[in-house]
Amino acid sequence: MEIGWESYVLVNGKPCDCDVIADCKAGDAVTLEVQLTNRSKNSVGPLALTVVPYQDFQNGVQNYNLEDAVTFIGSNTFYIDTVKPKENSVCVGALLFLYTGDFYLKIKFQDDSAGRELPLAWFTLPSVHIRALATPLQAGA
Numbered sequence: 001m002e003i004g005w006e007s008y009v010l011v012n013g014k015p016c017d018c019d020v021i022a023d024c025k026a027g028d029a030v031t032l033e034v035q036l037t038n039r040s041k042n043s044v045g046p047l048a049l050t051v052v053p054y055q056d057f058q059n060g061v062q063n064y065n066l067e068d069a070v071t072f073i074g075s076n077t078f079y080i081d082t083v084k085p086k087e088n089s090v091c092v093g094a095l096l097f098l099y100t101g102d103f104y105l106k107i108k109f110q111d112d113s114a115g116r117e118l119p120l121a122w123f124t125l126p127s128v129h130i131r132a133l134a135t136p137l138q139a140g141a
Helices: none
Strands: 005-011 021-025 029-038 047-056 070-073 077-080 088-097 101-111 128-133
Touching: 005 128, 029 047, 047 088, 077 088
Parallel strands: 021 128
Antiparallel strands: 005 029, 029 088, 047 077, 047 101, 070 088, 101 128
């Protein structure tokens, strides 16, 4: 089966891809929107889209143990029933970065009916790079 996706990711309403670092303030809600458009000739689904935060230390080590640094407002998994040819599905969520630093979001898909990850060809979304910055102190605080 040939599957073609066109997709985009918005962070706080702004397009984000592997070449753009999205800035946010630590402690503020960050909205994440992923739109997928089915470019194949067949309907696909059910699917599960999961957002997995991690830190990349640029030395071959990636830290996925971020329970104390990143929290989702709601779930980090979105369930998509069926996407017909030429139609799209939009997943919208939010998360909080509790500390400053550089974080990445891996967005992965799996076939929800079988609980298995889809072939690598499905992983068309690059990791999203988000930089959580310190919130400036208010005058008189």
